[in-house]
Amino acid sequence: MLKVEGLNKSFHKKTILDNLSFNINHGEIVGLVGENGAGKSTLLQILATTMKPTSGEILLGQRNYQKDKAKIRKQIGFVPQDIAVWEQLTVEENMTFFEKLSWIKKSNAQLKEICQDMNLDRWKEPVKNLSGGMKRKLNLAISLIHDPSLLLLDEPTVGIDLKSRKEIGAYLRKQATDHNKTIIYTSHDMDEIQELCDRVITIGEDSFYKNLLQEADKEVLSF
Amino acid sequence: MKEIIYTRFLLLKKQWLSLICWILLPILIAIGFLSTAETVQDDFSVPVGMVLEEESESAFALLEEINDSSLVSAFQLSEREAIRKLEQHELDSVFIIRQGYQDNLQSGNRRNLLESYYSDRSFAYNPVKEMIVSIIQQETGRIKAANTIINLETQLSSDQNWTIEEIIAKSREIQIEEDLLQNQFRYHGDSDLTYNSGVQWDPWMVWAFASLLITIFIFDWVIKERKASVAVRFPFMKIKYPTYMLVNVLVYMIVLLIIDLVTAGIFYLLYQETIDILSLVSFRIMVCLLAFLLVSIIRNAYFSYVAAIIWTLVLIVISGTVLPFGDLGNIGGWINLFNPLYRFLTGDWTIGWLGFCIIGMAIWYVREERKYA
Ligand SMILES: Nc1ncnc2c1ncn2[C@@H]1O[C@H](COP(=O)(O)OP(=O)(O)OP(=O)(O)O)[C@@H](O)[C@H]1O
Ligand SMILES: [Mg+2]
Numbered sequence: 195m196l197k198v199e200g201l202n203k204s205f206h207k208k209t210i211l212d213n214l215s216f217n218i219n220h221g222e223i224v225g226l227v228g229e230n231g232a233g234k235s236t237l238l239q240i241l242a243t244t245m246k247p248t249s250g251e252i253l254l255g256q257r258n259y260q261k262d263k264a265k266i267r268k269q270i271g272f273v274p275q276d277i278a279v280w281e282q283l284t285v286e287e288n289m290t291f292f293e294k295l296s297w298i299k300k301s302n303a304q305l306k307e308i309c310q311d312m313n314l315d316r317w318k319e320p321v322k323n324l325s326g327g328m329k330r331k332l333n334l335a336i337s338l339i340h341d342p343s344l345l346l347l348d349e350p351t352v353g354i355d356l357k358s359r360k361e362i363g364a365y366l367r368k369q370a371t372d373h374n375k376t377i378i379y380t381s382h383d384m385d386e387i388q389e390l391c392d393r394v395i396t397i398g399e400d401s402f403y404k405n406l407l408q409e410a411d412k413e414v415l416s417f
Numbered sequence: 418m419k420e421i422i423y424t425r426f427l428l429l430k431k432q433w434l435s436l437i438c439w440i441l442l443p444i445l446i447a448i449g450f451l452s453t454a455e456t457v458q459d460d461f462s463v464p465v466g467m468v469l470e471e472e473s474e475s476a477f478a479l480l481e482e483i484n485d486s487s488l489v490s491a492f493q494l495s496e497r498e499a500i501r502k503l504e505q506h507e508l509d510s511v512f513i514i515r516q517g518y519q520d521n522l523q524s525g526n527r528r529n530l531l532e533s534y535y536s537d538r539s540f541a542y543n544p545v546k547e548m549i550v551s552i553i554q555q556e557t558g559r560i561k562a563a564n565t566i567i568n569l570e571t572q573l574s575s576d577q578n579w580t581i582e583e584i585i586a587k588s589r590e591i592q593i594e595e596d597l598l599q600n601q602f603r604y605h606g607d608s609d610l611t612y613n614s615g616v617q618w619d620p621w622m623v624w625a626f627a628s629l630l631i632t633i634f635i636f637d638w639v640i641k642e643r644k645a646s647v648a649v650r651f652p653f654m655k656i657k658y659p660t661y662m663l664v665n666v667l668v669y670m671i672v673l674l675i676i677d678l679v680t681a682g683i684f685y686l687l688y689q690e691t692i693d694i695l696s697l698v699s700f701r702i703m704v705c706l707l708a709f710l711l712v713s714i715i716r717n718a719y720f721s722y723v724a725a726i727i728w729t730l731v732l733i734v735i736s737g738t739v740l741p742f743g744d745l746g747n748i749g750g751w752i753n754l755f756n757p758l759y760r761f762l763t764g765d766w767t768i769g770w771l772g773f774c775i776i777g778m779a780i781w782y783v784r785e786e787r788k789y790a
Contacts, residue, residue, distance in 0.1 A: 244652050263790070267653055278646040282431045291427050294420035295656040336650070 195220045195376050196241070196344060201250030203236055210236050214250070214417045216395060218378065223370050225391035226380040227407070232398030234380040235275055238346045241378065242272040254344060268297050271342030273379075275349050277333045281322045285309060285332055288321060289339065297340045308335045312365040313358075327358030334362065338369075345369065347379035351386060359383075363390050388412060421656060421664040428638075439635050440673065443627035444680050447620045448687065454618050462490045463541040466499035466511040473519035475556070480514075482552050489545055503534055510535040510542045512549060523560055523581070527553070559585055620684045621692060625758050626729055629704055632673065633725035636708040638665075640718045652789060659785035663778075670705040677701050693764060699771055700761040706774035707757060713781060732756055 196218040203211040210233040218224050226234050239245035241252065243263050252259040254266050279288050289305040306317060314331040321329060334350055345366075351359045363386060369375045381387055384406060387394060396404045396416045404416045429436060467483070469476050483491045494502070499511040511534040515521075518530055530553060535542040563584035639662065642648070651658040677697055684690045715721040735752050736759065753759040757770040 242652075244649070270653055272649070272653055274646070274649045276646050276649075278649050280428070280645075280647060283427060287427050291424050292650065292654070294424050295651075295654040295661065297655045337653070340653070342653075 195255060196378075197253040198241075199251045199253075201237075201240065201252065202248045203233070203240060203245075204248050211240075211247070211397065212417065214397070216415055218376055218393075220376055221370050221374045222392050223366060223377045223379070223390055225387040225394040226378055227382070227384075227387060227394060227396050227403045228398035229400045229402070232400075234397065235348055237397065238272075238348050238378065238380065241344075242270055242346050243267055244272070268340065269343045271337040271340070271345045273334050273337045273345070273347040273350050275352075277329050279321050279329065279332050279336060282320065284318050284320050285314065285324070285328075286317050288332060288336060292336045293339050300339060305339070308338055311368075313361045325354075325358075327354035330354050331358065331362060334365075343375055345375055345377040345379075347377065349380050349382070351381060351383065359386065366390065418664055421661055422668055424661075425665050425668050436635070439631055440676050442631050443624050444676075444683060446627040447624040447684075450623045451618050451620055451688070462488055463509045463545055464507065465489050465491045465545055466494045466502060466508040467491045468494060468496045468499050468511065468513040470514060470516040471518055475519040475522055476514045479518075479549070479552060479556070483549060486548060488541075489548065500534060503536055503539075506536065506538050510539045510545060512546075522553070522557055525557060525561055525564065527557055620688050620690055622762055624680065624684075625700070625761050626733055628701075629708075629732070629758060630725050630729045632704045633708040633711060633721060635669065635673075636705075636712045637718045637721060639709060639712045640716060640721060643716070657786070658789050659782050662785070663782065666705060666709050670702060673705065674698065674701050693766075696761060696764060696766050699767040700758075703757060703767045703771040703774050706778055707770070710774060710777045710781065732758055736762060 198217075199215050201211055201214040202209065214237070226237065228234050236245065240247050243259060243266055254269060257266050259266060280291060283291060286302075286306070289309065290302070293300050293305055309315070309317065309332070312331050312335065314328055314335060316324060316328065321332065324332070330350060330352075334347070337345070337347075347366075350366075351362055354362075366377055366379070367390060370377050384403070388407070391412070393413045393415065394407050396407070396414060401416075404414055407414045465483070467480050469480065480491055480493060483489055492499075492508070494511075496511075496513060499508065499513075502508045503511050513532040513534075515529055515532060521527070521530055531549065533542075533546060560581070563581050566584055567581065648658070651661070678694075681692050681694075681697060684692070711724070712718075712721045715724060735756055754769070757767070760767045760770070
C-alpha cells in the first residue's frame with residue numbers, strides 16, 4: 195500500500211534520513227523507533243505530505259506524493275506529537291469542530307462512537323479538565339473523523355498510564371485487523387512496540403534499538 | 418461557509434462575555450470621553466471678580482451675560498474683597514463697572530466704562546477682557562442703532578413715537594429671530610451665545626480611534642489560532658486554512674457591522690449625530706482587513722497590542738484632533754494619505770485604504786494557498 199523508494203531528507207546539509215526504502219501493506223502496524231532526534235517525526239511528516247523530502251519517491255496505492263498531494267491527504271490520519279485539540283472546548287465540541295471542517299460528514303452519534311470505542315467517555319467535559327491519557331485519546335479520535343486508510347501516529351501513547359496505553363493499543367489493533375487500516379507509529383516504549391507491531395523500522399546511527407528488537411525476534415528494518 | 422461559521426460559534430461561545438465587552442468598548446469610550454470632556458469644560462471656567470459701582474439695569478445685564486458664558490464664572494464682590502482675592506490668585510482678574518456705566522453706554526460713550534485689575538498669573542485676562550468688551554460693543558451697537566433710528570424718526574418727524582427701550586426690545590427680538598445681529602457681535606471662541614457649549618466633540622471621531630484600536634485587539638484570535646496546536650490539522654481537512662481564516666474575518670466583520678449600526682442608533686439618540694452609512698460600512702470593512710493584515714504580519718499578540726496603541730496615538734496626533742495645533746486638514750495633505758481614518762473623519766467613504774487592504778488580503782491569500790498546497 196505504501197511504497198517508499200530512496201528517501202532522503204537533510205536540513206542545511208545535515209542528513210537526517212539517508213536513503214530509506216520500504217513497503218508497508220494494508221492492515222499492517224509498523225513501529226518506528228530511534229533515539230531522540232533520529233528523524234522519526236521528520237519521516238512521519240514527510241509521509242503525511244506536510245514536509246517535502248530532499249529526494250526520493252513515495253507512493254500511496256497508485257498515487258504519487260508529488261502529483262496527487264490533495265487526494266493523498268484525504269486518506270491520511272495524522273496524529274501529531276503535540277496534542278492538537280481545543281483546550282477550552284468539550285470533547286463533543288472538539289469532535290464537532292473538526293467534523294465540520296472535515297471531508298466526511300458524521301452524525302453526533304457516530305462521533306461519540308469513535309470516542310467510546312477507545313473508552314473516552316467524558317463527552318461533555320471541557321478538555322482542560324481531562325487527564326493526559328484522555329487528551330491523547332481525543333487527539334487520536336479527531337484524526338480518525340474522516341475515515342483515513344493510513345494512520346500516522348507520532349508518539350500517541352507518550353506520558354500516559356498503562357491502562358490508557360493498553361486501551362489505545364487495543365483500539366489500534368482493532369483498526370488494523372477489522373478495518374484494514376495501515377498504521378505507522380512511533381514510540382519509545384519497547385514493550386508496547388513488541389506487543390503491537392507486526393514489523394519495526396529503526397532509524398538513526400545508534401544500533402541500540404535494532405539490537406534490542408532483533409534479540410526479541412521482531413522483524414526489523416534498519417536505516 | 419455554514420460549517421466555518423458554526424466552528425466560530427463553538428469557539429466564541431466560550432468567551433462571549435469578554436467578546437461583548439470588547440465589542441462595546443468603543444461606544445463606551447466615546448460616550449465616556451464626551452461626558453468627561455463636558456464636565457471638564459464645565460468645571461473649567463475662569464473665576465472673575467465683578468465690582469459694580471453702580472447697580473443699574475445695564476450693569477446687571479452685563480454681569481448676567483458674562484455669567485452665561487461657559488468660559489467664565491463671574492462673582493459680584495466689593496472692590497476690596499475682589500482685589501484681595503486677586504492677590505491670592507483666587508480670581509483670574511477683576512473688572513469694575515464704573516459709576517455712570519448706563520449713562521455712558523446710552524450716550525454712546527465707550528470710554529471709561531470699565532476698569533480692570535489683573536496679576537502676573539492672570540492667564541485668561543485677555544480672552545475674558547475681549548469677551549466683556551465684545552458684549553459691551555454689542556450693547557452699544559444696539560443703542561447706537563436705536564439712536565440712529567430715533568434721530569431719523571425725529572428728522573422725518575413721523576407721528577410714530579418709539580422710545581429707546583422699545584427699539585432695543587425690537588432689536589433683541591430681531592437678534593433672536595435672525596442670526597444677523599448676533600453674528601456681528603459674536604465673541605471669538607464662544608461660538609454661540611444662546612447655547613453656551615464650549616468645544617463640541619464629535620462622538621464618531623472618538624469612536625473611530627477607539628474602534629481601530631479595539632478591532633486590532635479583538636483580532637488577536639488570528640495570532641492565537643495560527644499558533645494553536647490545532648493548526649497542524651488543517652492540511653488534512655476539506656476546508657483549508659486560508660478559507661477558514663477568510664470566512665472568520667467575514668464573520669467578525671458582520672458582527673462588528675451590526676454593532677456599528679447599533680452605535681449609529683445610540684449616537685443619534687444621545688447626540689443627534691447622523692452618519693453616512695456607506696462611510697461607516699467602508700470604514701468598518703477597511704478596519705477589519707487592516708487589523709487582520711496587521712496581526713498577520715506581527716504574529717505576536719503582545720507586540721500587536723503595543724503596535725496598535727502606538728499607532729493609534731500617532732494617528733490621533735497626525736489627525737490633529739486632540740492636540741491644539743490645528744484642525745483636521747491643517748496638517749499637510751500628504752500625511753493624511755497615511756492616515757486610514759482620515760476619510761472617515763472627514764465624513765467620506767474610505768476608498769483608498771479599503772482598496773489597499775483588499776490588495777493586501779489578496780496577496781495574503783495567494784501566499785497562504787501556496788504554503789498549504
Ligand atoms: N525544520 C527543521 N529544520 C532544521 N532541523 C530540523 C527541522 N526539523 C527537525 N530538525 C532536526 O532533525 C532532527 C530530527 O528531528 P525529529 O523531530 O524528526 O526527531 P525525532 O526522532 O522525532 O525525535 P524525538 O524522539 O525527540 O521526537 C533533529 O536533529 C532536529 O533538530
Ligand atoms: Mg518526534
